[in-house]
Amino acid sequence: MARRAVRGAAQQSRECSCHDSLLNESKILLVPISLPHPLAGVILGFDMKVLGLVDSHIHLTDFETGTDIHALIERAAAAGVGCLVCNGTSEDDWAEVREVALADSRVVPCFGVHPWYTPRRSDEWLSVLEEFLLSMPSGVGEIGLDRNEQPCDREAQEEAFRAQLDVARRLRRPAMVHCVKAWGWLIDILRSEPVLPCGMLVHSYGGSADLIKPLADMGAYFSFSGKVLDGNFLRARAALLAVPRDRLLVETDAPALMPPPEYRSEVVLTSDKREHNSPVNLPDILRGVAELLGERIDTLHEIVVENAARFLEPILEI
Numbered sequence: 001m002a003r004r005a006v007r008g009a010a011q012q013s014r015e016c017s018c019h020d021s022l023l024n025e026s027k028i029l030l031v032p033i034s035l036p037h038p039l040a041g042v043i044l045g046f047d048m049k050v051l052g053l054v055d056s057h058i059h060l061t062d063f064e065t066g067t068d069i070h071a072l073i074e075r076a077a078a079a080g081v082g083c084l085v086c087n088g089t090s091e092d093d094w095a096e097v098r099e100v101a102l103a104d105s106r107v108v109p110c111f112g113v114h115p116w117y118t119p120r121r122s123d124e125w126l127s128v129l130e131e132f133l134l135s136m137p138s139g140v141g142e143i144g145l146d147r148n149e150q151p152c153d154r155e156a157q158e159e160a161f162r163a164q165l166d167v168a169r170r171l172r173r174p175a176m177v178h179c180v181k182a183w184g185w186l187i188d189i190l191r192s193e194p195v196l197p198c199g200m201l202v203h204s205y206g207g208s209a210d211l212i213k214p215l216a217d218m219g220a221y222f223s224f225s226g227k228v229l230d231g232n233f234l235r236a237r238a239a240l241l242a243v244p245r246d247r248l249l250v251e252t253d254a255p256a257l258m259p260p261p262e263y264r265s266e267v268v269l270t271s272d273k274r275e276h277n278s279p280v281n282l283p284d285i286l287r288g289v290a291e292l293l294g295e296r297i298d299t300l301h302e303i304v305v306e307n308a309a310r311f312l313e314p315i316l317e318i
């Protein structure tokens, strides 16, 4: 995947001077950057006014090549989104995810192999993944199971998922989990594995309400995207009502999962006029979730920020 211009403002930058040259080499040398993460003080101090809303799941590297990611992050910040959890999906995008996070401390990076991309893993994928995870404060993601993916190589998906759960456990990082039409399979795997010490986030939750308690008991947080605002997704709406308030998160999954028109403040148009979702829409999604829950927006705002701070704490206190 091509790299894009994502340089942040100087005060946001965590760039090391050797970074560009490292990325240009065929074998990337990952030099650990200074720790802890700049957001750690904000998050550990629970200064919610400074932190703002957290987009708990986004793919900043999936926007069209040439998209000004820094401007996108600034527009999201102006809308009240102060932190974005940016997921990688395969070895192809990990360097770019790292680059985006190094350029802007509001981006919390995650590295992982998404179930769609398990067939492209190299022989060294697991050791490369660990190198990326150890190179900076980061989570494990996006990982998971997807039976919609055709052909669905269940064995490869399960092997990659279990291996990455093991990495999350050993390195004490939270995991970002994707699950589509694989809920029984997910529960079986999680029950057969030791508990994740830093928990997991099930992104754009689409399972049933019945699974909320068993997943919560295994340390899950539940992140809802604009999809739950679509009246056709009744199961996700029922599940939303069952989520313990201290496990609730919100996300855009931008550029994917465009929310319904009444919950869109921004549409990112591609050069061929396709409409992409934007992190600017997160406050609209929060408003919609508050409506579904019958909760005040400011109360829910406080709840999801506090939840995100708690969930991300293991990453940011590294």
Ligand SMILES: [Zn+2]
Pocket: 057, 058, 059, 087, 142, 178, 203, 253
């Ligand atoms: Zn995702």
